[in-house]
Amino acid sequence: MPAAPTRSVELTWCVVSIIKITNKYITYIQLSSHRPSSVLPQIEDYASTANSKICIVTAGARGSEDKKDVIVRQNTEIFRQIVPQLVSHSPNCILLVCSYPVDEMSFVAWKLSKLPPQRVIGSGTILESARFRCLIAQKLDVHPDSCQAFVIGEQGCNSIPVWSSVSVAGVRLRDVNPDLGTGVDPEDWQSIHKEVMESAKEVTCLKECGSWGMALSVARIVRAVLFDSKECFAISTHIKGCRHGVEKDVFLSLPCIVGCAGVQFIVRQHLSDDEKDCMQKSADRMYETQKTLGLDNETKVEC
Ligand SMILES: NC(=O)c1ccc[n+]([C@@H]2O[C@H](COP(=O)([O-])OP(=O)(O)OC[C@H]3O[C@@H](n4cnc5c(N)ncnc54)[C@H](O)[C@@H]3O)[C@@H](O)[C@H]2O)c1
Numbered sequence: 001m002p003a004a005p006t007r008s009v010e011l012t013w014c015v016v017s018i019i020k021i022t023n024k025y026i027t028y029i030q031l032s033s034h035r036p037s038s039v040l041p042q043i044e045d046y047a048s049t050a051n052s053k054i055c056i057v058t059a060g061a062r063g064s065e066d067k068k069d070v071i072v073r074q075n076t077e078i079f080r081q082i083v084p085q086l087v088s089h090s091p092n093c094i095l096l097v098c099s100y101p102v103d104e105m106s107f108v109a110w111k112l113s114k115l116p117p118q119r120v121i122g123s124g125t126i127l128e129s130a131r132f133r134c135l136i137a138q139k140l141d142v143h144p145d146s147c148q149a150f151v152i153g154e155q156g157c158n159s160i161p162v163w164s165s166v167s168v169a170g171v172r173l174r175d176v177n178p179d180l181g182t183g184v185d186p187e188d189w190q191s192i193h194k195e196v197m198e199s200a201k202e203v204t205c206l207k208e209c210g211s212w213g214m215a216l217s218v219a220r221i222v223r224a225v226l227f228d229s230k231e232c233f234a235i236s237t238h239i240k241g242c243r244h245g246v247e248k249d250v251f252l253s254l255p256c257i258v259g260c261a262g263v264q265f266i267v268r269q270h271l272s273d274d275e276k277d278c279m280q281k282s283a284d285r286m287y288e289t290q291k292t293l294g295l296d297n298e299t300k301v302e303c
Pocket residue numbers: 009010011012032033034035058059060061062078081082098099100101210211212214
């Protein structure tokens with residue numbers, strides 16, 4: 001693996017570095033950097049991206065994550081410049097969105113691209129889910145691969161840990177501890193979700209860069225698409241009508257089977273009433289933000 005630059009490590013750079021060494025078969029990766037760099041090729045001419053199987057969009061405005069509404073509007077303008085051009089040259093591509101805030105930007109990319117919803121994927125809560133599994137595994141002293149656990153919904157502080165389905169080797173932990181993940185749990189499993197949300201800051205503090213974990217997650221999604229592996233990831237997807245009561249055109253994370261067609265299907269987890277309620281609240285928040293983006297008149301794609 002190439003040595004990490006000491007300053008200003010962009011997500012694009014990390015994704016490309018990881019994919020280069022793990023995957024020989026990628027035909028093209030969309031790079032978003034405008035910044036002159038000896039490492040990142042610059043794309044001025046979108047024709048050079050023609051017939052990509054997968055286009056990864058990491059372009060985004062810099063700004064405080066507290067000002068999410070401002071960033072959504074700025075990034076929507078950036079996506080207007082990028083997405084239609086990309087898709088016109090690669091009409092059969094899978095569009096993989098990483099830009100913040102990923103759920104809103106996946107919706108924007110879907111609207112602007114006019115692609116079928118299963119071909120627009122947001123990186124969503126894939127990294128949170130990996131960290132969640134890891135911390136649960138540490139507490140139980142088992143390998144993370146032996147733990148099934150997902151963080152779903154909205155990426156960030158409103159994400160939802162699905163305590164109701166956490167299991168090890170098919171044993172649901174709620175069957176062992178019915179209070180698992182609740183406020184009255186004597187074992188305080190709830191604090192693990194807090195740790196997941198704080199871990200991004202901690203990683204950035206310790207490593208001076210938080211992009212490598214995200215880049216590894218993106219590389220896993222890319223591999224699943226290119227090798228049609230049908231792996232299951234918590235990624236941001238169009239969730240309307242997915243049986244959790246959400247009837248709005250919004251993108252939120254749910255466990256999805258990923259293959260060459262993008263999201264092959266959404267896994268229908270049995271959520272508790274509280275978890276469904278949180279999904280609905282996130283969907284309502286998304287919908288309110290989306291209404292302000294002026295995308296309502298874009299051509300609607302049938303789901
Ligand atoms: N770093 C992470 O761990 C991480 C994780 C998840 C999501 N994200 C999100 O992914 C995005 C990229 O992260 P980053 O750390 O690389 O940020 P960054 O600010 O270093 O990179 C953003 C890139 O977008 C480019 N850009 C801006 N406007 C553009 C336009 N109109 N056309 C083409 N390119 C344009 C910039 O030149 C820059 O290269 C951000 O939105 C970030 O919030 C980052």
